[in-house]
Each structure stands twice: as structure tokens, then as C-alpha cells.
Amino acid sequence: MAALVECRSLLMVCGVPALTFRRYKFKKKWAATVPKIPPTKLALQYFDMNYNTHFDDVWPSIRIGLLSEQKYGALINNFSVSEKVMEKLELLGAQDFVFGTPEKIEHAKPGMGADFKTGGDCGTREQLVMEGCAGDTISPQKVTFSSDLLNNVPSLKCYTFARGDISRFPPSRYSMFWLNRPDVTGLLTYYLMDAASLLPVLALGVRPDDAVLDLCAAPGGKTLALLQTQTCRYVAANDVSASRIGRLQRVLHSYIPESFCSTDIVRVTSWDGRICGDVESRRYDKVLVDVPCTTDRHSLKEEDNNIFHKLRTKERQMLPLLQVELLVSGIRAARPGGSVVYSTCSLSQLQNECVVERAAEVMSSNHDIQVQVEDLSPLRELYQDTFRFHRTCRVGELILPHLTANFGPMYFCKLRRMN
Ligand SMILES: C[S@@+](CC[C@H](N)C(=O)[O-])C[C@H]1O[C@@H](n2cnc3c(N)ncnc32)[C@H](O)[C@@H]1O
Secondary structure, eight states, rough: HHHHHHHHHHHTTTTTTOOHHHHHHHHHHHHHSOOOOOOHHHHHHHHHHHHHHHHHHGHHHHHHHHHHHOEEEEEEESSOOOOOOOOHHHHTTTTEEOOHHHHHHHOOOSSOOOOOEEOOOOOHHHHHHHHHTTTOOOTTTTTOSSSSSSTTTTTEEEEEEEETOOOOOOHHHHHHTTTTSSSSSSSSSEEEOGGGGHHHHHHHHHOOOOEEEEESTTOOOHHHHHHHHHOOOOOOOOOOOOHHHHHHHHHHHSSSSSHHSHHHHHHHOOOOOHHHHHTTTTTTEEEEEEOOOOOOHHHHHHHHTEEESSGHHHHHHHHHHHHHHHHHHHHHHHHEEEEEEEEESSSOTTTTTHHHHHHHHHHHHHHHOOOOOHHHHHHEEEHHHSSSSSSSOSEEEEEEETOOOOOOOOEEEEEHHHH
């Protein structure tokens, strides 16, 4: 650099006009359009700084999972003619993880707060369905679920490859022509999703005649799972983003019969979810609050629409506040005795446990409403072979990405509104 300056001064002294170096000409434009550090790199730096201390020696394995290809689950569309597809998925080596084996249910142990009893023989999926998956009493000799935690196990089917098996489902273009092409009714036969996303829905445990609110519903994976249970009296799917609501409508159109959608069972709205607590106070039996978050896996992979982009710093910093407001609104929309499941796809304690704890405080101090955290250990027991659960959450459960079971992250916590 010193040599360059020296050379320039020498030319000027000799009466030669000063040269403008090319890179100076363009420097301003580069700086204005291209972020110095891409958002994905910023995200990784941020996670390394924050999660390394929180997860300690587990962080390296979570990190490598997050940076590797994620695993999917194929949620079977119960509205389609899907038997052949299930046979084909089984031929590929995939298995339904939701029901799994009767032994798994047998081994699901009672948790501290949950009234969950196991008997000798736990029965088949068909028995569970026939004996009323309402979850009250399936059979005294079989499995008795006194809580509503595992109500929907019999009605949802989601195929995954076993732990350690990194096979993939056929890419969608190929599967359109073979596996996941529309059936005779014109509906697609399965929906590819992060299988961990099903756990908040299973935790919600909808019962027949439940009115359910999905407060942040788009693009619609969990709404679709809720509808697959064919249990709810009413499902209200809401999302503030009109364009994402468009995606949700397309999902419903591809998987749910027109006749079902045109009934009073499904309602789609595009409100700011923070108003629902006021305008729909005490209306719902179950509420799902699947909030916007740092979407950790996406933030490490995609530059587009990345919450770690410099221009979105403020939005990112305000996330926990928005999350508390949405959860408070969701609890207020639940009836006394109703349940709320809060979920994120982030590992951040600030967006997970801290939000739940803060929302409980706000409910008590500002609204005089008490909430109780429900025990989710039966769910954890049942699915510990499929997912890797974090050992020490203060409240709720967290699924950690891992190379052998590369689902999540997915945090979920169930609350009951007491009054
Ligand atoms: C994690 S995504 C939901 C994913 C969805 N539940 C699913 O399973 O497909 C979070 C959603 O919250 C929505 N959102 C953000 N702010 C909101 C608000 N104030 N009210 C309602 N929805 C909001 C976003 O548009 C986004 O679609």
C-alpha cells in the first residue's frame, strides 16, 4: 500500500494525472449491496457463542447435525387412498414412527405430573381406535391414558427411516410420478415434513368435539396434521402473513377434500395473532402457538429470508417479546381448563423456556389467570428411539438434531389454563 501511494505521488510530481484504481471505483457499490458477513455465517457465529455454553459437550454433535442434511417424515394423508403408498414406503424401509410397536407404548412410563398408566398388553392401533382414542380409558388391561397427551397416536401415521438410516424419500418431482402422485380423488397421498413437527400436535392431544386454534399456522404442516386426526369439531387456522396463508390454502387444497374444507369445520384467517386473546377470549379447547423464531436450521442454510440478515437485527432481537405476546394471546383464547402447546424450531432458551415462564408471569399478574405446565414425559418415553431429546429442559421438551436422527430442533411445552 505504501508503495502504491509513493508511486501515485511520483506520477503527480511528474505531471501525470492521478490514476483512479478500479477497485476504488466499485468499492461503494460492493459495500451497499453485499453484506460483509453472510447471514448464515452470522447465524453460526451467534449459535457457537450462545449454544456452546448452554449445551456444553453436546453442542458439537448438535452443530454437525444442524449443518448436515435433515431427515424427513412422510405424514400419510388419511383423506386419500393411501394403503398402496404405505406398502411402497415400507418397501423403501420406512416405518410409521407415531404408533411404532406396542412394546414402545408399554414402556412409556408415567411422568411426575401426568396420570398415565400402563398395563400388560397395550393393544394394536385398531384396538386403540375402536376403543375410542378419546384418551379417557382405552382398556383397564391395556393402556390407560388419563391425560389427553396421547389421544392422537392412533389416528396419525408418519413414516420415517430408522435411527442411523440416512435414506431419503424420493425427491418430489420423482415422487409426483410415482409415490406421491394424486390418487383417484385428486389428493396427494403424503406430506413431507420434519417428523419432529408432529410432536407439538401429538402433545396437544385433540379430543372429539374440540374447537382448536392454530394461531401461527402457515405454511400449514401442523394444521394439516390436526385435520388428519379427523377428530376436531372446528379448526381455526390463522397467520398474519397473507402470502403464507396462500401457501396454507394450497396445502389444504392438495390434501383435504373440498367437501371437508367447505364445511364449518375449517376457518382460515389472516389476523395478527396478538389480538386473538381479546377477540376470541375463552373460545377454544386447544390452542397451538407455533411462533416465529430464529428457525435455527434454516438460518444456517439459506441466505434468503434469513432472520440473521443485518437489516433484520431489530426484528430478531424483538422475537422473544413477540413470542410472549403471542403465547399470552393464545392462553387467553383458550377456555378455562383448556390446553395450549407452545412450540419453536429453535434451540434458544431465551425463545423457549424463558418465554413460557414469562408468559405464565404475565398471565398471573396482568390477567389473574393461572397456568400449569403439563408433564410430557410419556411422549418422550414413547419416542426416545426416534428422536434425541435434550436431558435438561426447565419446562417442556426439546428435540436435538443429531446425525443419526437428524430431526428438529423442536421445542414444545404444554400448558393448562386453570381458571
Ligand atoms: C414457525 S412458522 C409456523 C409454521 C406452521 N405452524 C407450520 O407448522 O407449518 C411461524 C408463523 O408465524 C407467523 N407470524 C408471525 N407473526 C405473527 C403474528 N403476529 N400473528 C400471527 N402469526 C404470525 C409467520 O407468518 C409464520 O408463518
